[in-house]
Amino acid sequence: MDFPTLAQALVDAGRFLSSQGWAPATSGNYSARLADNQVAITRSGRPKGRLTTDDIMVVDGAGQPLTPGQRSSAETQLHTRLYQQFPAVGAVLHTHSVECVALSRWYQRQGQDSLILTNYELLKAFPGITSHAMEVVIPIVANSQDMPALADEVLTQLAHVPYPVGYMIAGHGLYSWGATVAQALIATEALEVLVSCALRETRLP
Numbered sequence: 001m002d003f004p005t006l007a008q009a010l011v012d013a014g015r016f017l018s019s020q021g022w023a024p025a026t027s028g029n030y031s032a033r034l035a036d037n038q039v040a041i042t043r044s045g046r047p048k049g050r051l052t053t054d055d056i057m058v059v060d061g062a063g064q065p066l067t068p069g070q071r072s073s074a075e076t077q078l079h080t081r082l083y084q085q086f087p088a089v090g091a092v093l094h095t096h097s098v099e100c101v102a103l104s105r106w107y108q109r110q111g112q113d114s115l116i117l118t119n120y121e122l123l124k125a126f127p128g129i130t131s132h133a134m135e136v137v138i139p140i141v142a143n144s145q146d147m148p149a150l151a152d153e154v155l156t157q158l159a160h161v162p163y164p165v166g167y168m169i170a171g172h173g174l175y176s177w178g179a180t181v182a183q184a185l186i187a188t189e190a191l192e193v194l195v196s197c198a199l200r201e202t203r204l205p
Contacts (some may be wrong), residue, residue, distance in 0.1 A: 006032040006040045008093075009181040014042070016185065017095055018049025022192055027173070029073040030075045032181050033083050038062035041079060044071045074147060080102050081151040082177060086164070089177045093186040096142035096173040099196045104140050106202065108170040113157070115168070116137050125190040126146035127179075138191070139167040166191050 001009075010030045017023045028048050031041035039059050042048070046055040058066045061084065063076040079092045107115060115138040123129045123136055139157035145151040150169070158164045165187050166176035176191050178184035 001032075003034060003040055003056075003058065004053065006034065006181065010040065010046040010056055011051045011053055013093060013181055013185050014048035014051040017093065017188065018047070020097075020189075020192070022095040022097040022188075024096060029075055029079070029094045030084075030092070030181075030201075032060065032091040033081040033089070038066070039063075039076075039080055039083060041072045041176035043077060044073050058086050067095065074145075077147045077151050078154065078175060081155060082175075085155055085158075086177075088179055090179045091181040092173050092175060092177045093181075093184045093188045094173060095188060095192065097192055097195070099192065100168055100174040101171055103195055103199045103202075104168040104170040104172070107140050108142070112140065115195070115198060117198065120194055120197065122190050122194055125186055126163060127183075128163050134163075136163055136165060137161045138165075138195075140170055141167060143169050143172045168195075 010032060014029055026045050026047050029042045031039050034040055040056050041059055043055050043057050057070045057072055059072055059076060061079045061080055080090050082092055115124060117136045119132055121132045123132055126136060141153050141157060154167055166174060168174050174191060177190045178187045
């Protein structure tokens with residue numbers, strides 16, 4: 001798709017994610033792959049429920065802005081490294097829901113570095129998952145402000161995952177993706193619901 005089409009798709013995604021309470025304040029960032037190793041991505045500090053296409057900018061494959069004076073998220077490398085590692089990924093969405101933040105912190109305190117989802121019918125929303133009985137592993141990595149190191153850790157963890165569809169940063173939020181913005185949005189919504197289910201199960205006797 002061309003930049004105007006992808007920019008509008010990211011704007012629409014932001015409005016939906018914000019409406020669900022998954023993008024409080026100015027949190028989150030969204031991107032989509034363009035041609036020539038370029039990436040359309042949200043500009044830093046923009047409320048995601050009120051995005052316009054002017055809030056979408058273009059960076060190169062290393063995350064550097066193509067237009068002087070524009071600034072993307074500090075987490076831009078977490079997007080661009082995924083595009084480099086996984087050619088099938090066409091869009092990446094990052095949310096900050098209460099459920100993902102709470103569950104990731106709880107798992108971290110328990111010494112667990114991944115959430116294993118199984119026996120949920122909604123798992124079939126993900127590519128390659130054909131049965132509720134299959135397992136989807138969501139790595140949970142420690143938060144860091146060192147983006148290159150954090151990206152390295154994410155890719156190391158994802159290398160061991162059979163069907164990589166997302167990961168969580170403890171106390172921070174969820175990253176998920178798909179071949180298109182629409183598919184990334186489906187994956188994000190499914191993961192947010194599944195994480196909410198997993199969190200509620202931790203509270204059951």
